Amino acid sequence: MKYPIAIQQGDDNTAYGIIIPDIAGCYSASDEYENILKNAKEAIVLHISGMMKDGEPIPMPTDSDNYKDDPDFEGVSWATVDVQIDELY
Template structure:
């Protein structure tokens, strides 16, 4: 996926600012133009992850030609950021993991008492841990 980004030029005292018009509220910055573009990749990836986690639909990238003439972005420099489409892939994949039996037994008792599944529990636990940076 190739998302157009609008870059507000920086100076000696201000960073280069980046806006992603197709993803409302998605923005980034960098001390150099190259850094601003690279940081926008991370901002887009995080925006997409948060939207997917919230059950929202991800807007398709718009055409650069459609954004360039929008007066909201007058005077900005444009670039295209290529984002790995695997970020949008919610297809379930079977994996093989090793877990001590005593731990598996505790997981199974826990999820059974709550009407959950083992897989759902492990996915949610992993996402929670990732979200908290632990």
């Protein structure tokens, strides 16, 4: 499953912010640009694992275009993270 992630620009004093909009409450951050995808995947796996333990439905990924007109995502960069849900069982 390929989840879109929104990346908020970081700088010398601020980490890159990572938002997974398809999974409510799922966020991460990275001091290094190179670790954004790894950190996002870790956040998704941990969040979904908790949802599975709680018996909650797993949100399906959508396309980042669903958020293009959302002012909360103005100025972010987009990427996708591939998470194999069957590996979590």
